[in-house]
Amino acid sequence: MKVKVQTLDTGKGGDIELNDEIFGVEPRADILHRVVTWQLINRRAPARAARERSDVARTGKKFGKQKGGGTARHGDRRAPIFVGGGKAHGPRARVFASSLNKKIRALGLKMALSSKAKEGSLIVLDNLDVKDGKTKELQSKLGGLKLGKTALVIDGDALNVGFARASSNLESVNLLPAMGANVYDIMRHETLVLTRAAVEKLEARFNG
The missing domain is CATH 3.40.1370.10 (Ribosomal protein L4/L1)
Incomplete structure (x- = not known):
């Protein structure tokens, strides 16, 4: 040509x-x-995993009375509702790769x-x-x-x-x-x- x-x-x-x-x-x-x-x-970057309850290093000891405190009956500081707690249903680590x-x-x-x-x-x-x-x-x-x-x-x-x-x-x-x-x-x-x-x-x- x-x-x-x-x-x-x-x-x-x-x-x-x-x-x-x-x-x-x-x-x-x-x-x-x-x-x-x-x-x-x-071209996609790998997805970073979020820390879930099992990944957070916090005490599992019950920190308040079951009754009489006037608050919810929590038993674990790793719960998702607390600051620093594990994320509920967070993203998992993934690597996007393909071969051709x-x-x-x-x-x-x-x-x-x-x-x-x-x-x-x-x-x-x-x-x-x-x-x-x-x-x-x-x-x-x-x-x-x-x-x-x-x-x-x-x-x-x-x-x-x-x-x-x-x-x-x-x-x-x-x-x-x-x-x-x-x-x-x-x-x-x-x-x-x-x-x-x-x-x-x-x-x-x-x-x-």
Whole structure:
């Protein structure tokens, strides 16, 4: 698959040949759904348990008379109604984790990339150089690229410092290194922007 390489100045920077085994796979909704579900489950933090009556270190001795005190007949300081007492029916410790076959995860990422290429929502940039690292300057340049409402920009191993600084104030633009490319972030953005370095790293990631 041959794609035009653009620059931030909306000029053409030649062509690039994308590997059809990565960018030309027919997307399947069930595979993408499995990978996204797996990602979101593993993003959940573990649930912390609350201390119940058996976990609270307080005396179990009856602290008042059964009758004649004019109050309720309590027999245990660990009761939930007391400050410092154990919680009734509190949350239990849980770890939210899920596993998914590596081949399915890799296939899901290929399908996410292919989906953007098939929709025409994939843009390849020569580089992300922004001279002064100014948001206003970058915003005017991105306007010519027609990125839509949201865009995910993926760079090579290291992020371009100037672009990262300039795009940090743009809510519609998110930046990731090639190692951080994932199905969920790709699918939830309207446009996917890859640099030449990102294309090389992604192709090496699947071929290596």
